[in-house]
Amino acid sequence: MTITAEERRARILEVVRELGTVRVIDLADRIGTAAVTVRRDVAALADAGRLRRSHGAVSLPHDNSAPGPEGRDRVIGMLVPTVGSYFDEIIDGARTAAVAAGARLVLGISTYESADDRAQVDQLLDAGLDGLLLTPNWRPGAETVETGWMRELPVPAVLVERPAPPDSAAAELDSVGSDHRHGVLLALRHLQALGHESVALAARLDSWTAGQVRAGYEDGVRLLGLDPRPVIDIHRPGIETEQLATQITEAVGQGVRAFLVHNDQEAIQLTPLLRARGLRAPDDLALISYDDVFAALASPPLTAVSPPKRAVGAGAVELMLRRIEHGTELPVHHVQLLPELMVRTSCGGAAD
Known part of the structure; x- marks a missing residue:
């Protein structure tokens, strides 16, 4: 028998009252519902002030055992299309900023050949994320790419090195990248x-x-x-x-x-x-x-x-922590950082 969203959420609140603090993935098993559905229900209950989310777990708002809204103990997922060379520096910048804020970075890799970023994102979400840094596998001419699912994520998302097409749903997400x-x-x-x-x-x-x-x-x-x-x-x-x-x-x-x-x-x-x-x-x-x-x-x-690869990674983490803390009170940010020209000898100029 199919139950309504209201019935699911009532059951979620019942389990949380019974157990105190519970991981989202355990909560999904307890009520026999897909984890992605439970994450959406938990997000709706948290937005309504009826639940508190932190570090992949939920509790009642009056439960002081959960950490506060500052960066400490936050878990931030990061999905990149590759490791090595360019993205190594972005990851390093993100990791440094996360450590400085007391947060933890969890890395996922969706290769350039992958056609399903969403499956990789769902796997990352099972780690109990508070936010997601997302570099989609968009190719040149990706203006028609499907982005609606990004708006349905149960945690805040910041696009990294991927400015969203202006007429897409993803244009309403935060982004940090190089110009x-x-x-x-x-x-x-x-x-x-x-x-x-x-x-x-x-x-x-x-x-x-x-x-x-x-x-x-x-x-x-x-x-x-x-x-x-x-x-x-x-x-x-x-x-x-x-x-x-x-x-x-x-x-x-x-x-x-x-x-x-x-x-x-x-x-x-x-x-x-x-x-x-x-x-x-x-x-x-x-x-x-x-x-x-x-x-x-x-x-x-x-x-x-x-x-500015490291600055892009660091800026994405810093923006994510602000988004987690302030929610929709913080305006959507589209941040573009300017590259530099490093003059060496291959074009007739000498290194400065």
């Missing part, structure tokens, strides 16, 4: 100041950031009055670098002497291949990498656009 379009503009402006009237972009196709870099290139070329060039597509990152080197060599033959490459992996693999073709940076061409994870270790050291 990649501004980062591309920094690179183009620097190359223009060095005397280049045409800059070519070589960019990947497999991530949201790649889409932002491409859009930033189109905007920047127009704003600065540079000669537009067709984007050199990197279809198989790290595999087709020989083909990329050939395309860049051909562009040099057409008079282009400045290149922005997304990302470090491609740029670092590219330089010895170009050298074998008689092209050296910075003597024969100017080269800027995007990401600045390993760019300083290249030979020559690569000038690179450096998104």
